[in-house]
Amino acid sequence: MDARVKNEGTRLRKRDRREQILFELKLRPHLRISELAEQFAVSTETIRRDFDALAEKGLIDRAHGGASRPHPGQYPTLNERERNQFQERERIGRLAAEWIAPGETLMIDAGSTTQQMARFLAMAGTPCRVLTNSLPIAMLLGGSGAAEVILAPGRYLPTESAVVGEETLEFLARHHVERAVIGATALSRDGVSESVPGFAAIKRVMLAQAKTGMLLILGSKFGVHGFTRAATLGALTSVVADSAPPADLEEALRDNDVEVLLAK
Amino acid sequence: MDARVKNEGTRLRKRDRREQILFELKLRPHLRISELAEQFAVSTETIRRDFDALAEKGLIDRAHGGASRPHPGQYPTLNERERNQFQERERIGRLAAEWIAPGETLMIDAGSTTQQMARFLAMAGTPCRVLTNSLPIAMLLGGSGAAEVILAPGRYLPTESAVVGEETLEFLARHHVERAVIGATALSRDGVSESVPGFAAIKRVMLAQAKTGMLLILGSKFGVHGFTRAATLGALTSVVADSAPPADLEEALRDNDVEVLLAK
DNA sequence: ATCAAAATGTGGCCATAGCAACATTATTCT
DNA sequence: AGAATAATGTTGCTATGGCCACATTTTGAT
Structure with a gap:
């Protein structure tokens, strides 16, 4: 019945959080630092660091107060x-x-x-x-x-x-x-x-x-x-x-x- | 002064500028107010007003310092x-x-x-x-x-x-x-x-x-x-x-x- | 050309974001 | 468990954006 109990309760870790950020970016074109900080229940500085790291790899585009997906559209076909x-x-x-x-x-x-x-x-x-x-x-x-x-x-x-x-x-x-x-x-x-x-x-x-x-x-x-x-x-x-x-x-x-x- | 002459040399008018903003949004997912103000050689307040007007019609999504294209529906009331x-x-x-x-x-x-x-x-x-x-x-x-x-x-x-x-x-x-x-x-x-x-x-x-x-x-x-x-x-x-x-x-x-x- | 209305600019003030140094807390390894 | 290290939080400061009220310019119609 209750076979699979995974990462219960604990807050998302760095990797998961960044994955989630990228995933959310596929749904919305722009994410705000303040919103994400609230969502993940972390400080804005942490999100800022995530953004910096992701931007470094070219996975996102930074903007004042937020980030958006990079031009080389990750969006499938449309x-x-x-x-x-x-x-x-x-x-x-x-x-x-x-x-x-x-x-x-x-x-x-x-x-x-x-x-x-x-x-x-x-x-x-x-x-x-x-x-x-x-x-x-x-x-x-x-x-x-x-x-x-x-x-x-x-x-x-x-x-x-x-x-x-x-x-x-x-x-x-x-x-x-x-x-x-x-x-x-x-x-x-x-x-x-x-x-x-x-x-x-x-x-x-x-x-x-x-x-x-x-x-x-x-x-x-x-x-x-x-x-x-x-x-x-x-x-x-x-x-x-x-x-x-x-x-x-x-x-x-x-x-x-x-x-x-x-x-x- | 110039009766029907388009706008050569002269600055873009409101309608053209807003059209241009919408077009740029198709190319990039996110635009910054400061960039646009510089690009159009207008004050940031003007761009801000453009954004407000466009956001009112649901043509863009506002963000701190900029705007992005609205993701079709996705999160209206939700x-x-x-x-x-x-x-x-x-x-x-x-x-x-x-x-x-x-x-x-x-x-x-x-x-x-x-x-x-x-x-x-x-x-x-x-x-x-x-x-x-x-x-x-x-x-x-x-x-x-x-x-x-x-x-x-x-x-x-x-x-x-x-x-x-x-x-x-x-x-x-x-x-x-x-x-x-x-x-x-x-x-x-x-x-x-x-x-x-x-x-x-x-x-x-x-x-x-x-x-x-x-x-x-x-x-x-x-x-x-x-x-x-x-x-x-x-x-x-x-x-x-x-x-x-x-x-x-x-x-x-x-x-x-x-x-x-x-x-x- | 003149006037009214619309559009845009300016400056003051406040809110939010960015940044860096340091403190604190988790995580990992032995 | 305890130390080493990574991750995150905090604080104080600066820079930028948001917004309001009002001044100025531009536009459109007569």
């Missing part, structure tokens, strides 16, 4: 990509958010570009009902107060901060919305493709359950082929991008009645 | 309560985590104490399968790599960073686990009670679907009656607390074969 072409994603997200009408029902796919759209949607305070498989999007939109957010169930995928799997698909398939907003890793004449395992199916179901399908995608992904095809061009209603697609893709989009919206 | 009796919650969480055997299947309720347990579970790297309705717990345990996390569906409740509602209940009811770990706002001879609307039902279902039920609760909540009764004492297997319950409660617990585990 943050690295988030850093890339941030302005482009932001422009796409802003434009896409402008197309959402108050009161609309939406499914929003997990991804860095769709997350940008969620940010602008939250900022604008557009009242809407959103079904998503992305935890950051749920928290962003739900926190704004304007949107009602339904989260899909599923296996949590830490690299994408989203849920995937059978449960997710089955749940989405039980709902119907006016608009699906998805991202993708590539767009070509053959359709939308996706390289994250399990995400292609989600995008496919979202498009199937929505009256209109909106794809948010960076211009740099035009013409590229991803790992799995998520949908054909016919499943889309509109594409929001930061640059115009090449001629052949544009023609294919036109043939499928897909409207192209250019951000800025 | 943070206030988390600060309260942090050490007690931590002790309870640590002890509870030690009782989880490798390979166990769990349901974990949303709440600040259960979140502490999740932290220690993640730190210990105990392999287990977890079903939860709390987004922070999902991210904590999922990010650790050791646990497989299934998130329940439902309406997102920003104040608790968790999902609730019919969908949540129905999903939980379809699963069975070895252990349910729940928190509560009160514990008396009459049972476990809860004041957050919608949470009582979730705790009840979790307990019903688990072979053993573990309640994590602060000693200060002994004997108090909450708004809704979530469960009778008979539904519990063990209680983890930071102080011993009063005599009458202890007796009632013993009558129901509920083990009391004292954290330090």
